[in-house]
Amino acid sequence: MEPIKIKLDKSNELLTDLMPRKFGPQGRLWVGFLLLVIIIGAVAYYRQLKHGLVVTDMRDFTSWGIYISNFVFFVAISLVGSLVSAILKLTNVAWRTPLVRISEIIAVAAITFAAIIIIVDMGRPDRFWHLFVYGRIQSPILWDVIVITTYFVVSCLLLYIPLLPDIAVCRDTAPASPRWKKRFYTFLALNWKGTSKQYAIIHKSINVLAVLVVPLALGIHTVTSWLFATTYRAGWDSSNFGPYFVAGAFQAGCAGVIAVTFVLRNHYNLRKYITNKHFDNLGKLLVLLSLIYLYFNINEYLVPGYKMKTVDGEHLHSLFRGSYAPLFWSVQIFGMILPIIVLLFKKGRKPLPIFIVSILVVVGAWFKRFLIVIPTLLHPFIPIQNVPESWHHYVPTWEEWAITSASLAGALLIITIFVRLFPIISIWETTEEKMNATATQTGDQTQFYGA
Amino acid sequence: MAILGSFFMLNIHNAIAQDSTHNSSAKIALDFVTQDSINQVKATVTNPDANGKDTAVKGADVHFFIKKSFGLLPIGDAVSTDDNGEALAEFPMDIPGDQSGNVTVIAKIEDNEQVGNLETSKVTNWAVPTKTDHGDPKRALWASADNAPIPLVVTVTSIVALVWGTIFYILFQLAAIKKAGKLENA
Amino acid sequence: MDEEQSNSRRSFIKTGLITGAIAAGGLGIMEVASQDTSKKKGDTVKLLSPDGKIVEVDSSEINPQIPDSLISTHNVREGVPGKKFVMVIDLAKCKNAGRCKSACSKMHYLPETRSYIKINKMQDSDKASPYWMPTPCFHCDNPPCVKVCPVGATFKLTDGIVGIDNDRCIGCRFCMVACPYSARVFNWDTEYQINVVRFKEIKEHAACSTHVTGTVEKCDFCPTKAAKNELPDCVQACPNGVFYFGDENEDVVSNGDETVRLSQLLKDKSGYRFLEDLGTKPRVYYLPPVDRQFPFKDVEPGTT
Structure with a gap:
């Protein structure tokens, strides 16, 4: 195959449009805001380290709280990397090109903070190394440690390898000063010269990784669902939990990538590359994923709701009509039903409405995980009694909110820094696409995508 | 006590205990007898008369127990001694003993007008031997890390090996990219 | 609070x-x-x-002398050789006197508000009379908590006890959500450690829970005592003889006053295990609350 030649002069409008730019006032304000949230979270975590988990509102019955639900949320969001860079690739969806890198950096940022937040949840983070020394392969936690580590590495590779030609562009166009910048790109570019051999290697590697990441993505969220489904608890004791979690993850991840894409498109003026057509397609994809998730929700609530086994019944009652009903119905309606309705209409799939809907889905997805984790713990087999009144409820403390917010801010900061350093839309793949388009017009049927 | 000691030496099967506060010389002895293939525990209670000759104690209530870790397990109700000073109780055939089927049987008389408090104990091998599993610990999901079920270990190990093998292959490809770029330079 | x-x-x-x-x-x-x-x-x-x-x-x-040679001669992760500890709780006799709880708190240096035993008010149906059900750890033979522990900080001993190693526990609390009986408690802060004035008897046995911040603990069947053929403190403290403790291999349990054959007791009084259908195989049996010795009075423990 022909190596892709990327012109490095001003005549190449891809470079002027897509190369990373310095932060403007807005960007600096945004980074400052994220850093502030992170600092507050760090202070809260310092307090937690000093005083123990007593600073949270978790107690003997609600022994898992928003750290765990936030962890599940992060794992869910991270699945989008595999969705866009693997599933859409393997199914020959051409319009995915400008979205691949955005989804992959979301995946890397989310999985990084999934790992961090799980350490935050530990009563003894200083003993994290026990997992490696005394690890029991029988525990789903160990499976999760293995699969998260693996998914993290594969996601990083899926981000990094397709980035190589663009890093080389950054290297070759970087000004002589500051020198660290040139060195940084040179180091990362791995002597990239754009030879046909190098292109052949990255195409092969990306194909291998795309096949590898699909079962890994299913694995990471299925294993995460098993942290719950392997117990006897009402609401968790379900063989439906793996696909239910995976379906929810794809829905949340798709909404996440739409939201981030919308912001980047507006901020960096990428309308030429990310068109309304892209949003229209993403909207259709989100409808499909929401419908699948709706299907699993019906399974998850209707079947036990039909039987109303004692403890299951109490748990479901608290969701349907009890203290969690407002949150439950808000999440189901705004996070699932409303998106389906809005996105079924062509007008609903315009960038702005789809952005708003996606934000609803992402926020709904976060609270959905809260509803999966907490109400179940408040309904054990032996009713909660003989404990202080406050132990019957779970209201996260400011420390928990601060740490959780900091983790979300941290993930956004990773994305922000990435956008500052690297082209968020692949320059070489866009060039390649253009070449192919020309080739196709001239009768050459060479197709790189899905090859 | 010296007499008691020598008596014990001579009658190794007849362990004796005495209650010195009441009647220092009353004795209780335990025997194990099998009659019509029924195992019985026999307690013989004697009291020396004026001449120092042991005579049978009649109508004393004897309680039989089997000694267990956390208490004394009664064998039936109390049995009164007959004219020969003997009390018989059926030994439960299904009681577990130690690995060789040994258990300690105790015979007790409490607050008796004639003999006061008496107690004796003796070991028999009539109990059912208990098998203590000293074999390898079971492989189970709840076992220690070393005893994880083999199919689980094999499955996890092969998946990890397969996936990480692929990852290392990709890392190797990265090295190949770098090398290819160097050759181009040369 | x-x-x-x-x-x-x-x-x-x-x-x-x-x-x-x-x-x-x-x-x-x-x-x-x-x-x-x-x-x-x-x-x-x-x-x-x-x-x-x-x-x-x-x-x-506060010198933690470990006087018991028995303890040091066997591996604490293996348990007392030849034993299979078992408990029977007679619900007909429980009137929520609360002594088991206070004895447990004392034995384990817990604050008075906290104990490894809970006395739960249970009612099997609307028309049935409520009854009190003390729940220690059930020391299951198919323990869900031990299955899920990622580091082997909770483990099954050969003597049936489910032990905890508070020096290994990472505080992930998976065992707490895995336990269907809510038997486990967590050291959320440093509160419990400072209540220890006398350290003397604590942790003679590594399977004995100690109060380490950020780790899980629970009823441990008082292994120090069990190894010495002494009944656990809750059993000894109960004024009504509700708790029987013993060795399943010997087929004998005792509540301190009365020593009985385990198999006979369970046969005669229809002994059962709580939530048997979960398949966790608890080592704690219950005798149903029939022919009650006390009328049910909904009172705070200790006031009767």
């Missing part, structure tokens, strides 16, 4: 400054205690008593 905790935290910090040793807090009592081992008799150490006062105790008092 919150205020109480922050108070005790403040005084903890104060005390910590005085003792220095304890301020290392959260790293386990034993390290602290072993530092004091070197001190000669006559040295005093200031500690916080359970009622919040600072008391001075002779350092020899």
Whole structure:
């Protein structure tokens, strides 16, 4: 195959449009805001380290709280990397090109903070190394440690390898000063010269990784669902939990990538590359994923709701009509039903409405995980009694909110820094696409995508 | 006590205990007898008369127990001694003993007008031997890390090996990219 | 509750400054205690008593002597050889006197508000009379908590006990959500450590729960006592003989007053295990609350 030649002069409008730019006032304000949230979270975590988990509102019955639900949320969001860079690739969806890198950096940022937040949840983070020394392969936690580590590495590779030609562009166009910048790109570019051999290697590697990441993505969220489904608890004791979690993850991840894409498109003026057509397609994809998730929700609530086994019944009652009903119905309606309705209409799939809907889905997805984790713990087999009144409820403390917010801010900061350093839309793949388009017009049927 | 000691030496099967506060010389002895293939525990209670000759104690209530870790397990109700000073109780055939089927049987008389408090104990091998599993610990999901079920270990190990093998292959490809770029330079 | 905790935290910090040793807090009592081992008799150490006062105790008092040779001769992760500990709880006799709880708290140096045993008010149906059900850890033979532990900090001993190693526990609390009986409690803060005034008997047996911040603990069947053929404190403390404890291999259990055949007791009184259908195989059996010895009175424990 022909190596892709990327012109490095001003005549190449891809470079002027897509190369990373310095932060403007807005960007600096945004980074400052994220850093502030992170600092507050760090202070809260310092307090937690000093005083123990007593600073949270978790107690003997609600022994898992928003750290765990936030962890599940992060794992869910991270699945989008595999969705866009693997599933859409393997199914020959051409319009995915400008979205691949955005989804992959979301995946890397989310999985990084999934790992961090799980350490935050530990009563003894200083003993994290026990997992490696005394690890029991029988525990789903160990499976999760293995699969998260693996998914993290594969996601990083899926981000990094397709980035190589663009890093080389950054290297070759970087000004002589500051020198660290040139060195940084040179180091990362791995002597990239754009030879046909190098292109052949990255195409092969990306194909291998795309096949590898699909079962890994299913694995990471299925294993995460098993942290719950392997117990006897009402609401968790379900063989439906793996696909239910995976379906929810794809829905949340798709909404996440739409939201981030919308912001980047507006901020960096990428309308030429990310068109309304892209949003229209993403909207259709989100409808499909929401419908699948709706299907699993019906399974998850209707079947036990039909039987109303004692403890299951109490748990479901608290969701349907009890203290969690407002949150439950808000999440189901705004996070699932409303998106389906809005996105079924062509007008609903315009960038702005789809952005708003996606934000609803992402926020709904976060609270959905809260509803999966907490109400179940408040309904054990032996009713909660003989404990202080406050132990019957779970209201996260400011420390928990601060740490959780900091983790979300941290993930956004990773994305922000990435956008500052690297082209968020692949320059070489866009060039390649253009070449192919020309080739196709001239009768050459060479197709790189899905090859 | 010296007499008691020598008596014990001579009658190794007849362990004796005495209650010195009441009647220092009353004795209780335990025997194990099998009659019509029924195992019985026999307690013989004697009291020396004026001449120092042991005579049978009649109508004393004897309680039989089997000694267990956390208490004394009664064998039936109390049995009164007959004219020969003997009390018989059926030994439960299904009681577990130690690995060789040994258990300690105790015979007790409490607050008796004639003999006061008496107690004796003796070991028999009539109990059912208990098998203590000293074999390898079971492989189970709840076992220690070393005893994880083999199919689980094999499955996890092969998946990890397969996936990480692929990852290392990709890392190797990265090295190949770098090398290819160097050759181009040369 | 919150205020109480922050108070005790403040005084903890104060005390910590005085003792220095304890301020290392959260790293386990034993390290602290072993530092004091070197001190000669006559040295005093200031500690916080359970009622919040600072008391001075002779350092020899907190010397954790491990006198029991039996304990050190076998691997604590293997249990007492030849034993299979078992408990039977007679629900017909329980009137929520609460002595098991207070004895448990005392034995394990827990604050009075906390114990490994819970006495639950249960009612099987609307028309049935409610009854009291004490629940210790069931020491299951197919223990869900042990299955899920990622580091083997909770483990099954050959004598049936489910032990905890508080020096290994990472505090992930998966065992707590895995236990269907809510038997496990967590050391959310440093509160419980400072209630230990006398360290003497604590942790003679590594399967014995100790109060290490950020780790899980629970009823341990008092393995130190069980190994010495002594009944656990809850069994001894119960005024109504509700608890029977013994060795399944011997087929005998005792409540202190009465010693009976386990198999006979379960046969005669229709013994059952709580939530048998979960398949966890508890080592704690219940005798149904029929022919009650006490009418049900909904009162606070200890007032009867």
